Amino acid sequence: xxxxxxxxxxxxxxxxGLIYFALSANVIRYRFSLQxxxxxxxxxxxxxxxxxxxxxxxxxxxxxxxxxxxEALLTRQLFIHLxxxxxxxxxxAHGWGLARNTGASPGRMIGTILTMVILxxxxxxAIAAHFRVQV
Numbered sequence: 001x002x003x004x005x006x007x008x009x010x011x012x013x014x015x016x017g018l019i020y021f022a023l024s025a026n027v028i029r030y031r032f033s034l035q036x037x038x039x040x041x042x043x044x045x046x047x048x049x050x051x052x053x054x055x056x057x058x059x060x061x062x063x064x065x066x067x068x069x070x071e072a073l074l075t076r077q078l079f080i081h082l083x084x085x086x087x088x089x090x091x092x093a094h095g096w097g098l099a100r101n102t103g104a105s106p107g108r109m110i111g112t113i114l115t116m117v118i119l120x121x122x123x124x125x126a127i128a129a130h131f132r133v134q135v
Contacts, residue, residue, distance in 0.1 A: 016087065019092060048102055073130065093114070097110075
């Protein structure tokens, strides 16, 4: 049996998909309970849920794609696991932090910084892999 060239990224993509599902369900739950069809209706908890959902959608697809490209171009599995696991942790921390507080929070800060570090690292690894620089 052969393993898909991005099997490790697929694992993290699946986990991230479940987090996105939970964030989506949270927005739907608030919309239903607060009877708000569009926007946040002036409800801070719905606004936070919408931002957590949108922020995830803004950063995860490109970052996950870069991780998959690095994996497909044979970056060492250790780095793929570090990036994928780090992205899962970062996005869970960010969503948790934003759901609890509209201002600064440890979860948001850790999630944001770690997401940016992973986005940068995945970009560099994908570029290095293109030039056949083994990492």
